Amino acid sequence: MPKLTFRGGVHPKDQKEPTRYKSIRELEVPEVLVFPLSQHIGAPAKPLVKKGDRVLKGMKIADNEAYVSAPVHSSVSGEVIAVEPRPVPSGQEVMSIVVKNDFAEEYDPNVQPLDYTSLSPDDIPAVVREAGVVGMGGATFPTHVKLSPPPGKTIDTVIVNGAECEPYLTSDHRVMLETPDEVILGLKIILYRFGIDNGHIAIEDNKPDAIDLLSGLCAKEKGLKVDVLKKKYPQGGEKQLIYAVTRRKVPLGGLPADVGVVVVNVDTCTAIARRFMYGTPLTRRIVTVAGGCIADPCNYRVRIGTPVDFILEKAGGFTEEPKKIVMGGPMMGPPQFRLDVPIIKGTSAILCLTEKEAEVPEEGPCLRCGKCVDHCPMNLMPLYLADFARRGDIDSCEKYKITACIECGCCSYTCPAKRQLVQSIRVGKQETMAQIKKRQEAAKA
Amino acid sequence: MNTLTVSPTPHARGKDSTQDIMLDVILALMPAAFAGVYFFGQRALAVMLVSVASAVLFELLYELVAKRKITVGDYSAVVTGMLLAFTLPSSTPYPMVIIGDFVAIVITKQLFGGLGQNFMNPALIGRAFLLAAFPSQITTWPTGRMDLFSSADAVTAATPLSTEYEGALPSLFEQFTGRMSDGSAIGGCIGETCAAALLLGGIYLLIRRVISWHIPAAYIVSLALISFIPGKNPAYQGQPLLAVLSGGVMLGAIFMATDYTTSPTTKTGKLIYGVGCGVITGVIRLFGSYPEGVTYAILLMNVLTPLLDRWTMPKAFGEVKEK
Numbered sequence A: 001m002p003k004l005t006f007r008g009g010v011h012p013k014d015q016k017e018p019t020r021y022k023s024i025r026e027l028e029v030p031e032v033l034v035f036p037l038s039q040h041i042g043a044p045a046k047p048l049v050k051k052g053d054r055v056l057k058g059m060k061i062a063d064n065e066a067y068v069s070a071p072v073h074s075s076v077s078g079e080v081i082a083v084e085p086r087p088v089p090s091g092q093e094v095m096s097i098v099v100k101n102d103f104a105e106e107y108d109p110n111v112q113p114l115d116y117t118s119l120s121p122d123d124i125p126a127v128v129r130e131a132g133v134v135g136m137g138g139a140t141f142p143t144h145v146k147l148s149p150p151p152g153k154t155i156d157t158v159i160v161n162g163a164e165c166e167p168y169l170t171s172d173h174r175v176m177l178e179t180p181d182e183v184i185l186g187l188k189i190i191l192y193r194f195g196i197d198n199g200h201i202a203i204e205d206n207k208p209d210a211i212d213l214l215s216g217l218c219a220k221e222k223g224l225k226v227d228v229l230k231k232k233y234p235q236g237g238e239k240q241l242i243y244a245v246t247r248r249k250v251p252l253g254g255l256p257a258d259v260g261v262v263v264v265n266v267d268t269c270t271a272i273a274r275r276f277m278y279g280t281p282l283t284r285r286i287v288t289v290a291g292g293c294i295a296d297p298c299n300y301r302v303r304i305g306t307p308v309d310f311i312l313e314k315a316g317g318f319t320e321e322p323k324k325i326v327m328g329g330p331m332m333g334p335p336q337f338r339l340d341v342p343i344i345k346g347t348s349a350i351l352c353l354t355e356k357e358a359e360v361p362e363e364g365p366c367l368r369c370g371k372c373v374d375h376c377p378m379n380l381m382p383l384y385l386a387d388f389a390r391r392g393d394i395d396s397c398e399k400y401k402i403t404a405c406i407e408c409g410c411c412s413y414t415c416p417a418k419r420q421l422v423q424s425i426r427v428g429k430q431e432t433m434a435q436i437k438k439r440q441e442a443a444k445a
Numbered sequence B: 001m002n003t004l005t006v007s008p009t010p011h012a013r014g015k016d017s018t019q020d021i022m023l024d025v026i027l028a029l030m031p032a033a034f035a036g037v038y039f040f041g042q043r044a045l046a047v048m049l050v051s052v053a054s055a056v057l058f059e060l061l062y063e064l065v066a067k068r069k070i071t072v073g074d075y076s077a078v079v080t081g082m083l084l085a086f087t088l089p090s091s092t093p094y095p096m097v098i099i100g101d102f103v104a105i106v107i108t109k110q111l112f113g114g115l116g117q118n119f120m121n122p123a124l125i126g127r128a129f130l131l132a133a134f135p136s137q138i139t140t141w142p143t144g145r146m147d148l149f150s151s152a153d154a155v156t157a158a159t160p161l162s163t164e165y166e167g168a169l170p171s172l173f174e175q176f177t178g179r180m181s182d183g184s185a186i187g188g189c190i191g192e193t194c195a196a197a198l199l200l201g202g203i204y205l206l207i208r209r210v211i212s213w214h215i216p217a218a219y220i221v222s223l224a225l226i227s228f229i230p231g232k233n234p235a236y237q238g239q240p241l242l243a244v245l246s247g248g249v250m251l252g253a254i255f256m257a258t259d260y261t262t263s264p265t266t267k268t269g270k271l272i273y274g275v276g277c278g279v280i281t282g283v284i285r286l287f288g289s290y291p292e293g294v295t296y297a298i299l300l301m302n303v304l305t306p307l308l309d310r311w312t313m314p315k316a317f318g319e320v321k322e323k
Helices: A121-130 A171-178 A180-194 A208-219 A238-246 A266-277 A308-314 A371-375 A382-391 A394-399 A410-414 A421-444 B018-040 B042-065 B076-086 B094-112 B122-133 B172-177 B195-207 B214-226 B240-245 B249-256 B267-287 B294-311
Strands: A032-036 A060-063 A078-087 A093-101 A157-162 A199-204 A224-229 A261-265 A284-290 A298-303 A324-327 A349-353
Touching: A032 A078, A060 A093, A121 A180, A121 A266, A157 A171, A157 A180, A157 A238, A157 A266, A171 A180, A171 A208, A171 A266, A171 A284, A180 A199, A180 A208, A180 A224, A180 A261, A180 A266, A199 A208, A199 A238, A208 A224, A224 A238, A238 A261, A261 A266, A284 A308, A308 A349, A371 A382, A371 A410, A382 A394, A382 A410, A382 A421, A394 A421, A410 A421, B018 B042, B018 B076, B018 B195, B018 B249, B042 B076, B042 B094, B076 B094, B076 B122, B076 B249, B094 B122, B122 B294, B172 B195, B172 B240, B195 B249, B214 B240, B214 B249, B214 B267, B240 B249, B249 B267, B249 B294, B267 B294
Parallel strands: A157 A199, A157 A261, A199 A224, A284 A349
Antiparallel strands: A032 A093, A078 A093, A284 A298, A324 A349
16 A cells, blocks of 8 residues: 655654653642643633632633633642643743642542433534543644534545654554544544544554554444555644645645545544543643653653643653753744643643754755755745745745745754744744734725 | 753754765765866866865955854865866966956855855856956866876867867767777866766765756756757767767756756756756857857856746645636
């Protein structure tokens, strides 16, 4: 079978060996947990509890009536000790609910299993929303929105994203190996919601054990299939994945629903499954703790809201003092300057990098070698975009389609002059989007 | 732990550096350099050394005077120095070599902002300047080895491409190796006569992915096709292989036209650029008063490079044509 892939991309060193064969470990639960009210794209949730309130495990503690938003649940039982802004992995401060754990592990009475077949397909998104499920691959887009495509869009394909193309990360890999039934059930629930039987689980070829296991299980189900992807970054990018599996191209500025596809991350899929199997909302996730400084790298099942410093303390210590700490993969994960930030729904990894791994190479002049053009998975010309952005030439940025950039970082990765291309483009992209928005508003007025 | 590094993503970087690329090019030039010394003797080696040394020195001096960052460590000046020497006859007087390097490094490269900023190939501008300033010295080609300081006693010959060339055309094999069956060398510049050595270097660059096939292939194929058109040199008509193996085509197509800074970055742009180089070379050879057209063909296409990049901007992934 020919392996599926996309044009462009790069081949960073895998770095997955240290964690891929180790079972997921349960991490201790800390005494104090922090639940930021904006762990998703869209409107921040509003607190439903106040200081001094008792909360239960799995209890909804914040929500927002806005459509593109998601509720937040407590992952422990205990007492609210503060509702205040706290630092989060993105570097900002976000209004958060701070809970002191009473270690009673007392569940909210609303946590009850549910047979999805007893529901009408149209009721599924609301249940998923109530469970606080958002995209756990890192983008944290509310999943119920994906499950409710706008009228006129017909979904005929559902893809579970098991590419996990970022180096170091093995959390999705371990989830597929250890709870494949949850992955399959989650996918079946989504297929049930759309009334179709065309479900794909797409996995990069560096995870043959997961491919074998899930292929065997899919064979027993109707309309489920494992797709083997060529290992290449950013294969897990939504548009690249859809193209590899279906040969369809998501139109510029469009959504997967425009080509009839819904993509969900592996752990998002299991979060949906667990909502129906056990009634539990999204209150935990699998986090890869790795990098050259970690003495015993492994995946951990972590309660959402657990502070990073607590995890690092419990995860077996350092071989050397980390020089850089990244939340997520090394290609796209934000670097951290403080460690009291909590694990949120989109945190797939904590990477503690050594001085050598963290080295920031000196920028040289652009040679115009065109490697960034060759490797850009969106077919852009990063050397020009970065140059326009640095010069503040926003009109040219727009003309060269800077808004199509997915910020995967292939350009910076491949640049022999070590230029910070994606960083310049990121800034230019924000300014360009602001300018387009302004123009649209002016046209409306 | 207030010592954490915070830097833009990605935190992982590829291995290739500007230096590595330049070293790869230098390595790829070695077979042709050896061939040059084999055919044209110690003096060819001396011309190359003088050229490299003065290119590096000019770069260093300019950066010191202009108080710029010293960048000689990126080896790009070494490449320019070697390439310029490759385009000169082994009998070129040393002061001319040094003047050529001055024009290449200081005027063409540094005055326009240094590495990556020049809009024409420095080595070729250096050569074009010398060709205009000292036409007879630059178009007198020894056909054998010369000692370090003898510059007059070697047997010289016109290039077979010239209308003044007398005698039978070299065979394909002679043209490919640069060695005539009588043991003499094909008249030409230091680095251009041995097509075999240049191809070897080209294959190395392709394998190392320093260059892509687009420019050399488009250049060579289009020139081969043009050889069927009748022109001033009837002996070459209908001899596509001879046409592409002779003169500076291999050197130009593999090493000069592929210069990153002065060639397009898109694949379509590269193809158009390569065809442009081939067509202009062919037209100059067919109708021009110079026997050879590689230098000017590439320089002209250099100027078009920014436009080619703009015209051939790839369609973004998922972009639909606006109605």
